[in-house]
Amino acid sequence: MGYLGDGSQGRAYQQLFQLAPVSSSVPEPSSVLGLLAFGTLGAGAVLTRKIKPSKSTGKELEKDS
DSSP states (O other): OEEEEOSSSSSOEEEEOOOOOOOOOOOOHHHHHHHHHHHHHHHHHHHHHHHHHHHHHHHHHHHHO
């Protein structure tokens, strides 16, 4: 940042602005991998719960026949 005198008042200053570089936040690689791992585990748990009851009912139907 700097100051520029206009010369008419002797001590009149005008502030010069500097543009700050635009930065964007980038997530840590470990946090992205963690989210993928939790999503995979959650999907696996849901599929496991849906598959187990259907197998047990299939076996019960075979025994009854």
